[in-house]
Amino acid sequence: MADQSAGAAASAKGQGQQQEGLSNLLHEERRYPPSAEFSAQANAQADLYERAAADRVGFWEEQARALTWAEPWTQALDWQPPFAKWFVGGKLNVAYNCVDRHVEAGHGDQVAIHWEGEPGDTRTITYADLQREVCKTANALTELGVGKGDRVAIYLPMIPEAVFAMLACARLGAPHSVVFGGFSADALASRIDDADAKAVITADGGYRRGNPSALKPAVDDAVARTSTVEKVLVVRRTGQEVAWTEGRDVWWHDVVDRQPDTHDYEAHDSEHPLYILYTSGTTAKPKGILHTTGGYLTQVAYTHRYVFDLKPDSDVYWCSADIGWVTGHSYIVYGPLANRATQVMYEGTPDTPHKGRLWEIAQKYGVTILYTAPTLIRTMMKWGEDIPAQYDLSRIRVLGSVGEPINPEAWVWYRKNVGGDRAPIVDTWWQTETGGLMISPLPGVTTLKPGSAQRPLPGISAEVVDDRGNPVPNGGGGYLVLNEPWPSMLRGIWGDDKRYQETYWSRFPGVYFAGDGAKKDEDGDIWLLGRVDDVMNVSGHRISTTEVESALVSHPAVAEAAVVGATDPTTGQGIVAFVILRGNVAEDRASGDEIVQELRRHVAKEIGPIARPRQILVVPELPKTRSGKIMRRLLRDVAEQRAVGDVTTLADSTVMDLISSKLPSAS
Ligand code: WTA
Secondary structure, eight states: OHHHHHHHHHHHHHHHHHHHHHHHHTTOOOOBOOOHHHHHHOSOOTHHHHHHHHOHHHHHHHHHTTSOOSBOOSEEEEEETTEEEEEETOEEOHHIIIIIHHIIIIITTSEEEEEEOTTSOEEEEEHHHHHHHHHHHHHHHHHTTOOTTOOEEEEOOSSHHHHHHHHHHHHHTOOEEEOOTTSOHHHHHHHHHHHTOSEEEEESEEEETTEEEEOHHHHHHHHHTOSOOOEEEEEOSSOOOOOOOTTTEEEHHHHTTTSOSOOOOOOEETTSEEEEEEEOOSSSSOEEEEEESHHHHHHHHHHHHHHTTOOTTTOOEEEOSOTTSHHHIIIIIIHHHHTTOOEEEEOSOTTSSOTTHHHHHHHHHTOOEEEEOHHHHHHHHHHOTHHHHTSOOTTOOEEEEESSOOOHHHHHHHHHHTSTTTSOEEEEBOOTTTOSOOBOOOTTTSOBOTTOOBSBOTTOOEEEEOTTSOBOOTTOEEEEEEOSOOTTOOOEETTOHHHHHHHHHTTTTTSEEEEEEEEEOTTSOEEEEEESSSEEEETTEEEEHHHHHHHHHTSTTEEEEEEEEEEETTTEEEEEEEEEEOTTSOHHHHHSHHHHHHHHHHHHHHTOGGGOOSEEEEOSOOOBBTTOOBOHHHHHHHHTTOOOOOOTTBSSTTHHHHHHHHGGGOO
């Protein structure tokens, strides 16, 4: 039901957004051809596109051969729409591919991870170290009763143990479900519950903005509300006091450190579940996106090698995402390690203890490839270009962007102030569901256009279609769809095949509906224009309007709530909520600021601080159509301080005046 009304709202909202997007982007005419010097050394050459087009599945088989398989596949692709199996019959171990094989090939002394803690402590982890740590962790998990097929929730800060834990799970064939450390106990509980997790791996806490921030209390709270968790494995990171449940809780240093540092791995089926990662959809309940083994690793390794032009012997790669998001899974853990990258991993926030921290780290380790998000770039723009100018960033040679459309001004700033006016920028479009990069320029091949992700990668097929599912001509706008299966595609929503079909494969039968608006320019290049459904994108994080609304109405003072994503110069979108308070809330309380602050805190507690509304407006009514559907388009006009659009379909057209008249007093 909720999905249906969201679908109906999608076209109105999508078109509104696209009109704006189209007119802004039509004027962008700057072009950045690759330098001859870069092209000469690039991993990617133009013929990749032709090779992939000539034999798409064969091309993917060629990419899969870059991995080490214990048993070869017998069928490259089994496609029973919308269910795909890749490299059927093949067997491999992901952890072996990401770690052991590099050590066997003589690269044990190569640094895998330069880890930097927020307080300034550091750890250097070579591939040989990583192999020992992953083996010990796998042995420890086995001792704790975790076996192949069991689900393990991971709720950790950005510390190396997060990587050890993920790879140990992969080694055992125990699918992990990483939950972002910024999510609340509630969010953790619902994810533990949905996947029936048997164990949780966490820490006492992590460092954020100069202070230890606790994680264990949220785990205690979440586990108490669920029934499947038998063991909680706890890393001591901050040394803060923690409550302890005897028999259930075990310290990492007690159990992992004493394990043997070798471990015989089993090769898993190519379609064995590797992980579940929850993401927001158009309903209040997050979806458990399921990824499997062989196809996933093939695509993340392939895209990482070509799109970032990785040279494992000389590059220092840094992806600034958190491990709790898909970017951390695919482009900190699986892709880079499968490719034997040396990488930087940083625990903390970019402005702790000062606003040059990221550049200081980049200089210290000689970072050559940097992958980050537009929201961070815009924040850096606000802080000023004199900050990156204080550091030596001359080794940087490739820059990446992910998570939301990057506006051309931020793109150009990034190139000039971080990339020395020379490093190509790859604007990579993809999703939790796609597992790996899908649409992106190839550095050394593509003439770059600021603000455009440009072309589907070799082996990927995408289209922009109109309302009826027909491809739009060049110059037209519509919805982004993916019209051929790809190796790292989601294999479903955990435990809910019906929802998988309905969410992605029913808007346009037979093709994958991404939920993004897009435009094709005169050259056929793709420009992404943002979500066309009720999913907001705040600092590159997906949050559903419905999820925030249901958090708000769970507060006893709230009768009704409507949430919209309003354009925000730094975070892309900001969450703006309109609430109607219950009749029993006293007038003086209802008009005060206190209730607004209380509701903001309430949402942060229910979902996590990333979902805390930027603004909450207490209103007497919400704009509804005659059939009772809330017209978010009008609320967005208010939130973005525009003249309110067409109100003729409202059941009561005076409502918008009532809302507008409330605005000056609202917070
Ligand atoms: C948006 C993050 C424009 C898009 C990897 C998508 C982008 C959603 C880009 C997925 C980009 C991601 N240009 N929009 N380069 N990259 N998006 O699942 O709306 O957290 O649907 O995956 O982010 O977000 P998710």
